[in-house]
Amino acid sequence: MAADSNRVILTGENPFIRLSATDGGPIITNASFWRILTCPGGPGHVLYMKSALTDDRWHIFTDNIGMARWLQTTVQGMLNAETADLTIPVSDAEFSKSGDPRYCWTEQVITRDQEIALTWYNTGDPLLIHTQPNEGGRRYGVCTLLIPALGARIAANGVEAAGRAWPTEREGRPFSTCALAFSESWTEPR
Numbered sequence: 001m002a003a004d005s006n007r008v009i010l011t012g013e014n015p016f017i018r019l020s021a022t023d024g025g026p027i028i029t030n031a032s033f034w035r036i037l038t039c040p041g042g043p044g045h046v047l048y049m050k051s052a053l054t055d056d057r058w059h060i061f062t063d064n065i066g067m068a069r070w071l072q073t074t075v076q077g078m079l080n081a082e083t084a085d086l087t088i089p090v091s092d093a094e095f096s097k098s099g100d101p102r103y104c105w106t107e108q109v110i111t112r113d114q115e116i117a118l119t120w121y122n123t124g125d126p127l128l129i130h131t132q133p134n135e136g137g138r139r140y141g142v143c144t145l146l147i148p149a150l151g152a153r154i155a156a157n158g159v160e161a162a163g164r165a166w167p168t169e170r171e172g173r174p175f176s177t178c179a180l181a182f183s184e185s186w187t188e189p190r
Contacts, residue, residue: 050066
């Protein structure tokens with residue numbers, strides 16, 4: 001067994017929800033949630049979300065704005081260029097989690113005037129993905145455990161976001177437009 005020769009820039013979790021009205025249709029609800037254990041911006045939580053619940057504009061909810069902005073200039077901004085905009089508004093938030101990822105998992109985000117719940121359910125078999133920096137056109141490498149979720153929803157103050165999860169394939173295996181991404185570490189060349 002050999003150690004990865006790249007420099008680890010962050011370790012944490014990055015579950016995501018991408019909902020659309022039709023299979024293969026445009027994403028109408030998009031959420032990227034991060035629980036960061038370590039990165040140059042420090043530990044913390046952040047939710048990048050765009051849906052009718054945020055007036056169809058990106059909004060950031062976090063307990064560490066420095067980490068959230070760092071992610072925008074690195075991995076999150078690479079994953080979705082729209083989120084690299086450092087003028088996206090930010091709300092301070094508190095975070096909690098509950099459930100068992102084998103069955104149902106919920107991340108809760110609480111701000112001064114909102115309660116947001118992101119829920120993944122009807123989960124499938126996990127996939128372990130490991131890519132190197134610059135592989136597949138991505139600047140950063142990643143090692144992550146992806147657990148597809150055929151069911152997902154987002155609700156803010158009891159109002160549910162539009163769209164639903166859809167089945168897909170990844171690496172020839174059943175997957176989904178929504179997944180729990182745990183034990184996630186991102187790397188860059190030394």
